[in-house]
Amino acid sequence: MGLLTAFEKVTKGPVFGCQMCGQCVLHSTGLTCPMNCPKQLRNGPCGGVCADGGCEVKPEMRCVWLKGWERSQKLPWKDEFNQLRPPVDNRLWNTSSWKNYFTKRDRQAPDGWSGAGEG
Ligand code: SF4
Ligand code: SF4
Structure with missing residues (x-):
């Protein structure tokens, strides 16, 4: 693991519960890491949320996702919550999302994907 990846892990792990998916969407999910959803959904809750x-x-x-929505509504950019996020690229796990952001690698979507970009 490179230094940047290790640094991201030790800083974002305790604060956001970062799982190091390598393609960060915290900005559009109310600063709530969606990779802590057991189904690792990227676009909102499953149909099984308890009452x-x-x-x-x-x-x-x-x-x-309930937490994410509540938190997002307090942010000036709350509308980003409704953006469609591409599926997780499993090749990016355990790489630095910071590096992938600056190289634009995190914006490469699967063939045929026509959704909006990430926030
Ligand atoms: S979306 Fe990915 S990079 Fe961002 S905090 Fe969650 S696991 Fe970490
Ligand atoms: S209830 Fe919410 S956190 Fe649990 S699996 Fe469904 S979307 Fe994910």
Whole structure:
């Protein structure tokens, strides 16, 4: 693991629960890391959110997407929450999202993908 990747992991891990997916979308998800959703959804909740807001897979945990929506509404750029985010590129796991942002590697979407870019 390179120095930049290691630094990102130790700084974003404790603060955001970063799982090092290498393509950060925190800016558009209310600073809530969607990779902590057990289904690793990138575009909003599954249909199984419990009535009390708990996660259907881990009921002891509040649904990540519910938290994300609540937090996003307090941000000046709250509309970014509604942007369509491309699926996770599994080749980028454990690489630095900072580096991938500056090289634009994180904006390469799968063939045939016609959704909007990430926020
Ligand atoms: S979206 Fe990816 S890079 Fe951003 S905090 Fe979550 S796991 Fe880390
Ligand atoms: S309830 Fe929320 S956190 Fe749990 S799997 Fe569904 S979308 Fe993910």
